[in-house]
Amino acid sequence: MKGVLLIASGGGHTGHAYTVYQFINNRIKADFIIPENDPFTFKKLEGLGRLYPVLKPLEPKTPFIKAIPGFIKAFMESRKIPFHEYNTIVCFGSNHCIAPFLMAKLHGLIGAVVEDVMRIVTPSRAVDSSPMYRNTYSSPGPSRKRSTHAEYTWGPYTKTESTSQRTKDISS
């Protein structure tokens, strides 16, 4: 039996990963991918499982253009993760997930995406624009589209209604 890799991307994303870890409750091996230079995430998860540091290319104030070298570095660091020890990778809606998630998919892992619980009318940009999520987010539950896409997606927001329609509903 192989384990699960939870991508704890800092702040609330780490909280989500920790929460799922709590309920896995040692039934299977669970380890974490964490952002480099994030002592808060490190302290929160230290001792729970193996921690694989991978650069988070885009911090809240980082212009996208400056993040490109970061994404390249993140892909290089993700190559060092022993994906063969895992069956599933779970990301929690941050740009930090993109590199390790795609590398994991190339190694044949099952992909799962859990959107932020606070995203009710708008998806996060990472979830909305990344190739691995595209076309899958509208159908919660198992789905298989392309090798780079997630097989499982969960979250309060779905694309079954347009954002503008939902926004209209709320304001009326």
Added chain:
Amino acid sequence: MGPLYENRVYEPENKGYILVVTGTYGYPELVETMLRTGLDNLVIQTGRDDPEKYRARRPDLTIFDFDPDIARWIAGADLVICHQGRTAVDAALTYEKPVIIVNNPRWTRAQTVQDTYLLAKKIGAKFYLHPDKEKLLNDIKSVDDWFKPHRYPNGAKNIADILVSISF
């Protein structure tokens, strides 16, 4: 599936303090507003906003940057005041605490105001667009009138069960 919130690791108690949580990046305007209330029962988490400058002004308060065991503080709080973030969900659903969410406009890439407003409604929290001292004092005073715990099945348990089942 249900919302994701942490499993309870402490029994909730009301230890007499108000917990102010500003997340990883901090929310100086909220901290400043809370200090201006003059309340002496505040516990403040500042994140990457240096806590020393606040400690120098209010040495009587408990002020720290980060605690990996923030659940302990949440479990003991009478009320939790925070920005739009996970703490709001864990405080309201895991520990059934009254919560005030104060929108942090610096989070331009985070969830929208509408997302936050809707979430606040779902978890029974108060929602503020900006820190407002007078309004905060009123809501702190009248917390017993407006607070009613909201309960949902935990989506994290369902997700964990699926992850375990597909690993065999």
